[in-house]
Amino acid sequence: MHYALNPRTFLYSHYFHLGLRFAIGLVAITLITLRLSDSATAMTVCIGALCTALMDMPSPLRHKLNEMLASVLLCSAVTLLISLAGPIHWLLLTLLVLISFLASMMVVYGKKSMPLQLAALFIMTMSMEHEMTPRQSFQHAALFMAGGLAYLAYSMAVSWRLRHRIKQQVLAEALFELAAYIDIKADFYDTRYNLTEQFNKLVRQQSLLADRQQASRDLILRSHENSKDAIVVQVHVCMLDLYEMILSTHTDYAQLRAHLADSPVLASLRELAYKAARDIEAVAYAVTRKRAAYAAIDYAREWQAIEDELASLQRRGAAGEATQEALAVLRAQRNKIRAILNMIAELHLSTQSVYAATPFWSGADMAPFLSQQKYELQMLLSNLRLDSPVFRFALRVAMAISTGLLIAGFLPYAAHSYWIVLTIIIILRPTFSMTKQRRSDRIIGTVIGCVVTAVVIKFIANEAVILAILFLATVATPTFIYLRYRYAAIAVSIMILLQMHLVAPGNANLITERLIDTFIGAAVASVFSFVLASWEYQSLPRLIRQVLDANLSYMEASFALLQDKCANDFPYRIERKRLMDSLAALSSALVRMLDEPASKRRSVEDINLFIVQNYLLVAHVAALRAILRRHARELPAQAVNALLAHSHAQVCHTLSTALGGAPAAPADAAPQADAGGWSGWPLVQRRVRLLQADADKILVHSAAIVHAA
Secondary structure, three states: OOOOHHHHHHHHHHHHHHHHHHHHHHHHHHHHHHOOOOHHHHHHHHHHHHOOOOOOOOOHHHHHHHHHHHHHHHHHHHHHHHHHOOOHHHHHHHHHHHHHHHHHHHHHHHHHHHHHHHHHHHHHHOOOOOOOOOHHHHHHHHHHHHHHHHEEEEEHHHHHHHHHHHHHHHHHHHHHHHHHHHHHHHHOOOOOOOOHHHHHHHHHHHHHHHHHHHHHHHHHHHOOOOHHHHHHHHHHHHHHHHHHHOOOHHHHHHHHHHHHHHHHHHHHHHHHHHHHHHHHHHHHHHHHHOOOOOOOOOOOHHHHHHHHHHHHHHHHHHOOHHHHHHHHHHHHHHHHHOOOOOOOOHHHHHHOOOOOOOOOOOOOOOHHOOOOOOOHHHHHHHOOOOHHHHHHHHHHHHHHHHHHHHHHHHOOOOOOHHHHHHHHHHHOOHHHHHHHHHHHHHHHHHHHHHHHHHHHHHHHHHHHHHHHHHHHHHHHHHHHHOHHHHHHHHHHHHHHHHHHHHOOOOOOOHHHHHHHHHHHHHHHHHHHOOOOOHHHHHHHHHHHHHHHHHHHHHHHHHHHHHOOOOOOOHHHHHHHHHHHHHHHHHHHHHHHOOOHHHHHHHOOOHHHHHHHHHHHHHHHHHHHHHHHHOOOOOOHHHHHHHHHHHHHHHHHHHHHHHHHHHOOOOOOOOEEEEEOOOOOHHHHHHHHHHHHHHHHHHHHHHHHHHHEE
């Protein structure tokens, strides 16, 4: 279950706070306008505020201002153009198609532009059935802009006042997702679960975790003004360090299962991981409540079970090589888990007070860690070509809306083409899988919303109660729109239908007509989801190249850090983030491809294995860092660096071969050096061998994927 759907944490989540802010602002602006003017004016102002509210998301204040102001200006221009063209039917239809196309082209700027596209198309839909004189059109657009500016001012004031609270909420969400990530890892110790399937689940969760960590970076690392900001920086950096330690445990599961399948120690390891997840959740919960976190979970029983098993293996050590291997693997896992639990304790401490030296790269350029939003005209113009997925999506939307308008003209009841068009706009998304999910959520949500509204209208006559239900639906709409769209579809159906009932209570066919319009819009969107579709397999070669290129850069930064060639780990962190982002993009594409028709799927198993092998390379590097730290005493730097340099050359050559298709050169023998009995030498040698073996597997799978695509 998502943390924000849990009753214990729902009221503290930024999703609920967004819904509350949205509803209070919308209702307040509407009521103030009603006191000063009539209901028609209040409705126009309300819609202006509503369109602007669609852009009200957790963002840095400067970004939020720019995004919401862009929504006000763009939507005001759209409503003015549509209102002016209303009396001229052919011009109106032309503008509807043109605006649909141009608004949909805006998704080229990334997922943050999608609410802006929806806002522009929403106000286009709401304005298309009003015929006005030019004077009335300008007045209508001015009132709309006033509503938008009023909500912008309100939202910016609240967001500035609660800027630190929003940072805490977004950081807490990243921590909750990290706990969910560890929950998946806990099942690796359970032999009932298939390792490959668990890796696939883990990679999917890693994609979601990467997205939440990025949202946390964007808010926390841009500015830190006081001690409260310093604490969230501490927690954020500690969370990232903990994540790297957790990565280092990825490579030992198969061996643990092979050697200790019948041992109760696996259950202890699983319980230990499960408790660690609950410990991280406790930190996240404390952060959402603006409190310091204190460790309260006892790991003693599980820890003692691991120590007992190690002692047992030690006693049987002379029995054979297999026992020695089991002992080595369990000891390595024990050491990693100890480091993880120590870091969780550090995570608790980081919430309690400001460190003397805040864990922050003072004076460093944070830009590589942050999302860069660039709205350049050249980017849009460069996608005006038929092979561009965005261009094809824009054409698809324009054609679907044209078809919806044509069908609406033949309906026997009073024209409600705006509802059909609105359904098309909401359902038709840039990818087939998103459209498929939205269609299901929209239909089910609308049906449930219509049933609930029918019950309310039939059995509740008290207007105050109806207004209370309307307010709750208004809160729920933005709360769930990015969390569970199906719930948002229920809420928005109730909200709109109750508003219509209050304005025109005598319409007996209100709900029936909306259901018919929804099914028509869903049918049109479904048909056009196959028109000029961009299937995920078409993007696979590009995504594979991005992963390989990022992995090459990551290996350069990693081995420079491992060989102590750089002063700090800042470049390493940048390249690790870049690699994780590219893996998350490929993983998301794979998930979307699995929702597409079977004939459009390519190399599913190879992509899974390719992602896992790249993921394992990161885990090997994290494990090497942990080994070198743990065995830093009397480290034979020359011998270790020679081995690492050889491994670096081999791995980079393999990745370059996969990236460029060059023939692989024969591997040179690994250098033999006297490590002087250093305790970490066999561990480093083993990890290097595994690293090179997994790099070789990447070459095989990348070739198979590109060939199939």
